[in-house]
Each structure stands twice: as C-alpha cells, then as structure tokens.
Amino acid sequence: MLILLFMEVRRVGDLEWTVDKTFKEGMKVPIRLFGTENIIKNLDPQVYEQAANVASLPGIEKEVILMPDAHSGYGAPIGTVAAFDVNNGGVISPGMIGFDINCSVRLIRTNLTLKDVKSKLKTVVEELFKAVPSGVGSESKVKLKESDFKELADGGARWAVEHGFGKKKDLERIELNGNAGWADSGKLSKAVIKRGLNQIGTLGSGNHYLEIEHLISTNIFDEELAKEWDLFDDQILILVHTGSRGAGHQIASDYMNSFAKIMKSKYGIEVPDRELAAVPFLSNDGQDYYKAMGCGVNISFANKQIILQRVREVFSKIFKSDSDSLGIDIVYDVAHNRATLERHEVDGEDLELLVHRKGATASYYPGRKEIPALYRKEGSPVLIGGSMQTASYLLVGSENSRQTFCSTVHGAGRMMSRHKAKEKYDGKKLKDEMIKSGIYVDTDSLSGLAEEAGGAYKDVNEVVDSVDKAGISKKVAKFLPLGVIKG
Amino acid sequence: MIKMAKRGKGYKFLDNITSADVAFEGRGESLDSLFENCAYALENVMINRLDKVSADKVKKITVKAGDIDQLLLLFLHEVITLKDIERMVFSEFKVRISRDGDKGYMLRCVCKGSKIDPKLHDTVVDVKGISMHRLKVEGREGAYRAMVVVDV
Numbered sequence: 135m136l137i138l139l140f141m142e143v144r145r146v147g148d149l150e151w152t153v154d155k156t157f158k159e160g161m162k163v164p165i166r167l168f169g170t171e172n173i174i175k176n177l178d179p180q181v182y183e184q185a186a187n188v189a190s191l192p193g194i195e196k197e198v199i200l201m202p203d204a205h206s207g208y209g210a211p212i213g214t215v216a217a218f219d220v221n222n223g224g225v226i227s228p229g230m231i232g233f234d235i236n237c238s239v240r241l242i243r244t245n246l247t248l249k250d251v252k253s254k255l256k257t258v259v260e261e262l263f264k265a266v267p268s269g270v271g272s273e274s275k276v277k278l279k280e281s282d283f284k285e286l287a288d289g290g291a292r293w294a295v296e297h298g299f300g301k302k303k304d305l306e307r308i309e310l311n312g313n314a315g316w317a318d319s320g321k322l323s324k325a326v327i328k329r330g331l332n333q334i335g336t337l338g339s340g341n342h343y344l345e346i347e348h349l350i351s352t353n354i355f356d357e358e359l360a361k362e363w364d365l366f367d368d369q370i371l372i373l374v375h376t377g378s379r380g381a382g383h384q385i386a387s388d389y390m391n392s393f394a395k396i397m398k399s400k401y402g403i404e405v406p407d408r409e410l411a412a413v414p415f416l417s418n419d420g421q422d423y424y425k426a427m428g429c430g431v432n433i434s435f436a437n438k439q440i441i442l443q444r445v446r447e448v449f450s451k452i453f454k455s456d457s458d459s460l461g462i463d464i465v466y467d468v469a470h471n472r473a474t475l476e477r478h479e480v481d482g483e484d485l486e487l488l489v490h491r492k493g494a495t496a497s498y499y500p501g502r503k504e505i506p507a508l509y510r511k512e513g514s515p516v517l518i519g520g521s522m523q524t525a526s527y528l529l530v531g532s533e534n535s536r537q538t539f540c541s542t543v544h545g546a547g548r549m550m551s552r553h554k555a556k557e558k559y560d561g562k563k564l565k566d567e568m569i570k571s572g573i574y575v576d577t578d579s580l581s582g583l584a585e586e587a588g589g590a591y592k593d594v595n596e597v598v599d600s601v602d603k604a605g606i607s608k609k610v611a612k613f614l615p616l617g618v619i620k621g
Numbered sequence: 622m623i624k625m626a627k628r629g630k631g632y633k634f635l636d637n638i639t640s641a642d643v644a645f646e647g648r649g650e651s652l653d654s655l656f657e658n659c660a661y662a663l664e665n666v667m668i669n670r671l672d673k674v675s676a677d678k679v680k681k682i683t684v685k686a687g688d689i690d691q692l693l694l695l696f697l698h699e700v701i702t703l704k705d706i707e708r709m710v711f712s713e714f715k716v717r718i719s720r721d722g723d724k725g726y727m728l729r730c731v732c733k734g735s736k737i738d739p740k741l742h743d744t745v746v747d748v749k750g751i752s753m754h755r756l757k758v759e760g761r762e763g764a765y766r767a768m769v770v771v772d773v
Contacts (some may be wrong), residue, residue: 581743582746
C-alpha cells in the first residue's frame with residue numbers, strides 16, 4: 135500500500151492499484167490505476183482529485199481507469215477511461231473526450247529498406263515538409279466550399295477517398311473504417327466550418343508530427359503478427375500524429391459552453407469542475423453533441439487521408455515508382471481522444487456503455503466487433519507515439535483489456551513545461567544534434583522544436599512495458615525515428 | 622521575468638501549472654490593459670518577437686459576456702479564431718470594456734497585425750483554444766491579474 139497525501143493507493147496486482155470511493159465525497163465508483171510503483175509514486179496529486187470528480191458523474195459504471203501515462207488535464211486527467219450506462223442516465227461530456235477530437239496516430243508501411251532511403255532521407259523530409267502544411271497559421275492546400283466541408287464532416291475518410299485522397303483499400307485499415315457513421319454536420323456551428331475549411335490537410339504543431347521510422351529485427355516482439363501485418367526487418371515506415379485541428383476544438387468548446395449553461399436547470403446535473411460539463415447521452419442535447427463529435431472524428435480521418443495522399447505523391451516522385459509498387463499502405467489508424475458506444479460486461483451484466491477515452495487508446499481483444507474485419511481475428515492494432523527523439527510502438531489488444539473497457543495508454547506524456555524546455559534546450563543546437571545522431575529534422579519553428587525535445591517527455595518504454603506486462607495490450611514492434619517533420 | 626508589453630504591467634509565463642500546454646499570468650492597471658496584456662501573451666505563445674509583426678491590417682472584435690472571466694475567455698477565443706480563419710497575428714491591441722446594461726460586460730477591441738508568414742515571423746506553437754481550467758480574473762482598479770491556460 136502507498137500512502138500518498140493522506141490517501142491510500144492499494145496495490146491489487148503486480149501493476150494494478152486502486153483508490154476507494156471513500157477518497158472523496160460524491161464518488162460513485164473507485165479509481166483503478168495501472169503502472170509500476172515508480173509511475174504511481176510520481177503521478178501528480180491533481181490526477182486523483184480529477185479522477186475522483188469523474189467518478190461522481192451520473193451513470194458511471196464499475197470504475198474510473200487511469201493509464202500509466204496519466205497526467206492532470208482540464209476536468210479529467212489525460213489517460214482516463216470512463217464508461218457510462220446510457221440506459222441508466224449515463225452522460226456524455228466533451229471534457230472527458232478532449233478538445234482535439236480523434237487526435238490519433240496513423241502508421242503507414244512501405245516496401246523500402248534503409249539502403250533505399252538513406253541517401254535520399256534529406257530530400258524525403260524536405261519534400262514532405264513542403265507538401266504537408268504545418269505550424270502556426272498554416273494554410274490548407276485543399277480548397278473547399280462550405281458545402282464540401284460539411285460533406286467531408288459527414289463522410290470522413292470515405293469522403294476523402296471518393297475525392298481522390300487515397301484508395302478504397304485504405305478504409306479497411308482505419309478504425310471505424312474511417313467513418314463515424316453517427317456524424318451529422320447539421321449539428322456544427324458556422325465557426326467550426328470556418329476554422330476547419332482553412333486547416334484541412336494540415337499537420338498542426340506542438341506534439342503533432344510526421345516521422346520517417348525504421349524497424350529492425352531486434353525490435354520485432356511478435357514475429358508472426360508483424361509478418362501478418364506486412365512488417366519486416368530493415369523496413370521504412372511513416373508515422374502521422376494529428377487530429378481534427380481547430381474544428382474539433384471548436385466543436386468541444388461550443389458544446390461544453392452550452393452544457394455548462396443547461397445541465398443543472400434542464401437535467402439537474404451538478405459537476406465538481408466546470409470542465410466536466412455533461413448531459414445525459416440519450417437527451418436531445420447529448421445526441422446533438424455525439425453527432426457533432428462524430429464530425430470531429432471524420433474531419434480527423436479526412437485530414438490524415440489528405441496527408442497520406444501527399445506522402446504517396448512525395449515517395450512516388452522521389453523513388454520514381456507508383457505508390458502500389460512502393461507498398462505504401464496504412465498499417466492502422468487509431469484515436470486517443472474519443473467516446474464510442476460499446477457493449478461491455480459489468481458484474482455479469484451486458485451493458486450498453488458510452489466509453490470515453492481521453493488520452494487513452496482503444497485496445498480491443500480478439501474477436502470484438504469494433505475491430506475492422508481485416509484485424510478482428512488477432513485483436514486491434516494499437517499505436518503509441520513517443521517523443522521525436524525516442525521510439526514509437528505498435529501493440530495489439532489482448533484479453534486483459536476486458537478490465538479496462540478495452541483501453542490502453544496513448545503516449546509518453548510530458549514531464550517538463552514548454553516554457554522550461556525552451557529555456558533548457560536551444561532549437562538550433564537540438565536540430566544539429568538530432569541530425570548528427572541520424573535523425574534528419576525539418577521544422578517551421580526552432581523554438582517549437584526545443585519545446586518538443588525528447589528530454590521533456592517521460593520514458594515511453596516504461597509506460598508501454600506496464601500495459602504489456604498487465605496483458606492489456608501486447609508489444610508487436612518498436613520503431614525508431616529517422617526523419618522528423620514538426621510544425 | 623515579467624515581460625513589458627506596450628501598455629500595462631505585462632505578463633509572465635508560468636511553469637508549474639501545466640506541462641502539456643502553456644499557462645501565463647497577465648497583469649494590468651485597468652481591465653482594459655489586463656485584457657490587452659493577456660492578448661499579447663497569447664500571441665507570444667505562438668510568435669516570438671511580436672515587434673517583428675507589422676501592424677498594417679486592422680480587425681475588430683466585439684464580445685459580450687455575463688461575467689468578466691467569460692469575457693476574457695471569449696475575447697481570447699476570438700483572437701485564436703482570427704488566426705485560424707484569416708491567418709492573422711497581431712502586435713497591437715486596443716481594448717475598451719464597458720458595462721452592458723445590467724446584463725454584464727461588453728468588450729470592443731481594435732487589433733492591428735498582419736498575415737502569418739513563417740519567413741518573416743518566428744513562429745513557436747499553434748494555440749487551439751483557451752481552457753476554462755483555472756481561468757480567473759482578480760484584483761481591483763490599479764492592480765488586476767488573470768491566470769490563463771491555453772491549449773496547444
């Protein structure tokens with residue numbers, strides 16, 4: 135047992151911990167944490183306070199789950215999973231999903247090896263940097279009318295493929311097959327559409343990136359599955375981390391503000407933190423947000439389809455071959471900020487739950503119907519992005535994810551503020567050091583680069599090992615960065 | 622270190638509030654100058670050296686809110702929206718806050734700046750929104766301060 139700030143964190147397994155619901159008044163369920171003792175000891179105290187607030191929301195089921203990469207956020211911690219029984223007053227809360235709706239990671243494979251790419255790496259990074267707008271105030275190269283954007287928000291990756299961004303086979307390799315079918319662009323404000331129009335197909339900045347990755351045999355942990363998913367020793371891959379950009383943020387803000395005004399008078403709901411504003415999922419207001427949030431999911435999927443198209447064009451030009459011959463295909467695309475309607479067993483009862491994952495990735499055990507058909511037999515692929523100087527991981531959902539409403543970690547998580555990182559690291563020096571160590575980098579902003587230094591992040595390996603050992607998701611492969619494009 | 626803005630008592634970035642995003646404290650002798658300094662701080666999250674942003678394009682912002690915290694939130698949100706929709710960054714803000722009858726406050730702001738150009742401007746990190754987390758305006762005439770967390 136750990137005694138932290140007059141609170142008992144009880145060990146209930148090698149890597150499992152619990153905080154009873156007596157910790158804070160109003161908690162309806164306990165908190166369950168996953169991680170090593172080192173991780174649990176170093177969680178900031180606000181995480182517990184915020185998780186306890188989530189545990190008090192109407193309709194919450196079983197427990198609030200905190201992942202090993204949890205850190206305090208706004209309303210709910212990043213790294214939280216919370217499931218609400220929609221047929222028993224369960225709520226939907228924008229603050230429990232995160233502002234960058236469907237912020238996600240996409241892994242793209244190629245047939246290329248290091249030998250093919252090494253001499254051209256600089257050109258590849260520079261051409262990708264030119265082809266994919268990034269950074270503060272970047273402008274979309276895809277010119278759409280408002281009516282087109284609404285169709286995009288309803289159709290997601292499917293819309294993108296129909297409009298020449300990608301191939302039909304891509305849709306089989308994206309969760310939800312690239313389309314949140316419940317989306318309704320009629321639920322979006324004008325501000326969402328205006329912000330989205332100018333940003334579609336852009337990468338963004340901060341911790342969003344486009345990276346060239348290298349896979350070597352010693353970093354393949356599950357050879358059979360790696361082979362099944364077309365991965366091999368010495369392979370070059372591409373990793374994209376971005377989301378729904380300003381449009382998604384506007385959707386979350388619009389509905390959070392609206393819920394804050396009506397939740398008490400209309401639904402009698404009081405929350406301990408205004409960032410947890412929530413309404414019943416099955417109410418008209420709840421359904422409106424769910425449909426708008428679905429648009430955020432689709433905007434994110436379409437965004438990455440456009441980026442994939444640019445990746446294919448750049449590689450085809452440089453390697454003088456078509457993208458099919460180069461084998462440029464999605465391995466998987468998975469979000470870490472979303473709520474999804476799913477069925478889970480709680481105390482022997484099969485319930486319809488709205489599973490909120492904020493800074494947490496879906497990790498479905500084999501056979502779950504949420505997994506695209508191509509992967510259903512093996513379990514859902516899980517992608518965990520590290521910092522730009524460290525490894526990223528591919529995992530697969532495994533049986534113990536039954537304990538976590540089929541959810542796992544999402545990344546390393548920062549441990550140093552941006553301001554402090556900018557003081558500690560010099561952007562130009564960092565860029566030179568990265569190039570010297572074999573990672574070619576191009577960026578809009580050297581200051582922005584300094585903020586993203588690997589040293590500002592926690593150790594992704596410890597975080598990933600925790601969920602692997604806990605059997606929530608199992609390691610398949612680890613990738614090391616060769617090239618980085620930062621906004 | 623407190624950075625001196627063109628008016629008021631400036632702003633400073635805070636290290637211990639958030640690691641993933643950015644927090645700052647704005648200060649001002651009046652609510653008008655407090656809001657201006659918060660807007661400078663917000664622009665400074667995205668762009669180093671605001672003095673290199675020429676003030677040749679003018680945009681106007683008008684927002685109304687029931688309380689002063691909400692007024693600051695909506696004002697800064699409009700600055701972000703102008704960045705996303707029109708790709709504008711500003712180096713001059715002139716804020717006028719008045720009572721809006723008995724319904725709360727009204728803010729009018731004249732913003733001067735230019736379109737973001739990575740060749741001219743030293744960009745840092747994009748801001749997607751303003752968080753309600755810990756947002757608070759405090760003080761009295763002569764010494765106002767506000768805590769703001771921005772989502773990047």
